[in-house]
Amino acid sequence: MRIVLHAGLHKSGTTSIQEGWRQRYGDPATTDSHTWYPPPPPGPPGHHRLARPLLAAFVDGHAPDLLGASVSYHLRGRSVRQSMADVVAAAEERGVGTLLLSSEDFDRVRPEDTAGLRKVFGGHDLTLVLTLTRPVHRWCASWQTLVRHGMPHYPADGAAYLLEFAALRPGRLVELTEQIPADRSLFRLVRTSPYEPDLAADLAAAVGLPPVAGSPDAEVLNPSLGVDTEVVLRMNRAGLAMGTDEAGQQVLRRLRGDGFSYREAPELAARYALPQALVEAAVAEQEWLGAATVLDPHDVLGTWTDVTVPEWYATISRREAVAPELDDLDDVETMLWRARQEGFAYRKRVERTTGET
Numbered sequence: 290m291r292i293v294l295h296a297g298l299h300k301s302g303t304t305s306i307q308e309g310w311r312q313r314y315g316d317p318a319t320t321d322s323h324t325w326y327p328p329p330p331p332g333p334p335g336h337h338r339l340a341r342p343l344l345a346a347f348v349d350g351h352a353p354d355l356l357g358a359s360v361s362y363h364l365r366g367r368s369v370r371q372s373m374a375d376v377v378a379a380a381e382e383r384g385v386g387t388l389l390l391s392s393e394d395f396d397r398v399r400p401e402d403t404a405g406l407r408k409v410f411g412g413h414d415l416t417l418v419l420t421l422t423r424p425v426h427r428w429c430a431s432w433q434t435l436v437r438h439g440m441p442h443y444p445a446d447g448a449a450y451l452l453e454f455a456a457l458r459p460g461r462l463v464e465l466t467e468q469i470p471a472d473r474s475l476f477r478l479v480r481t482s483p484y485e486p487d488l489a490a491d492l493a494a495a496v497g498l499p500p501v502a503g504s505p506d507a508e509v510l511n512p513s514l515g516v517d518t519e520v521v522l523r524m525n526r527a528g529l530a531m532g533t534d535e536a537g538q539q540v541l542r543r544l545r546g547d548g549f550s551y552r553e554a555p556e557l558a559a560r561y562a563l564p565q566a567l568v569e570a571a572v573a574e575q576e577w578l579g580a581a582t583v584l585d586p587h588d589v590l591g592t593w594t595d596v597t598v599p600e601w602y603a604t605i606s607r608r609e610a611v612a613p614e615l616d617d618l619d620d621v622e623t624m625l626w627r628a629r630q631e632g633f634a635y636r637k638r639v640e641r642t643t644g645e646t
């Protein structure tokens with residue numbers, strides 16, 4: 290059986306690709322060649338729940354940005370959900386010709402994961418597909434994503450986390466091709482402006498998948514927070530929210546009211562400045578990709594080292610919303626004290642609950 294594994298990267302149109310493939314190939318009966326994209330459970334259209342148990346980064350809970358996902362994984366229990374091996378076996382039983390899998394979580398693969406991936410995918414023809422956007426776009430969009438999930442750091446303060454989340458560390462692309470045991474790798478460079486509406490169909494064609502008549506029009510599934518990103522950041526820092534979950538969205542609407550007014554804050558420029566490590570990573574990636582076989586229909590590689598940031602990012606680097614409630618912060622030690630008490634209480638409750646069942 291042929292397996293096509295789309296492994297991100299983050300912020301490269303992955304959600305649109307996953308939704309497009311889900312709608313086109315969610316039922317193998319719709320294509321003559323039995324191409325199948327196993328429908329995920331309700332929620333995000335990617336195969337994240339299948340990927341995470343295979344990746345140490347999500348299981349051990351050491352990475353701060355993955356702690357929530359790690360806790361959720363352990364609370365669900367390993368026997369509750371279908372495994373990746375189950376899906377591969379089911380595809381074989383159904384006589385599927387090409388199994389499509391997609392999760393940007395695979396871009397957090399580590400060397401210790403390779404043996405497990407080989408056990409799951411071994412014996413099949415595995416194609417690794419990576420979609421990439423310009424490094425500066427990955428930096429800005431990845432920071433916004435982490436803020437959506439509760440990150441309290443300004444970009445410069447959280448540079449180490451951003452470089453890891455956005456796979457910007459020099460040599461990371463090589464590591465991905467080595468640590469995911471594929472028979473071949475395909476790199477597709479993605480244009481971010483204007484948005485590529487046919488990305489899912491174009492990527493499917495690139496790996497030889499059959500077209501499906503009447504496939505739905507693509508749309509932007511993760512619209513940008515824009516200048517509200519800095520408001521959500523300050524909500525996180527004030528302990529009023531954990532990103533843009535339902536409670537966080539309610540806080541954001543309450544603070545916004547009839548609309549924000551803004552104050553100039555030139556001192557913020559340093560906290561949004563792009564680090565030299567990002568510039569160096571962009572140069573290294575451009576050189577490596579230039580020697581590799583890539584699909585670049587929009588000549589994105591020529592602008593790979595462009596350090597022009599999106600307008601929303603440039604705007605919030607010089608001004609911020611007036612929201613007095615977000616200015617009254619506890620000191621860091623007090624916030625840590627509060628968080629540890631809360632976490633300890635919840636942990637004890639979970640231990641009692643799981644001990645009773």
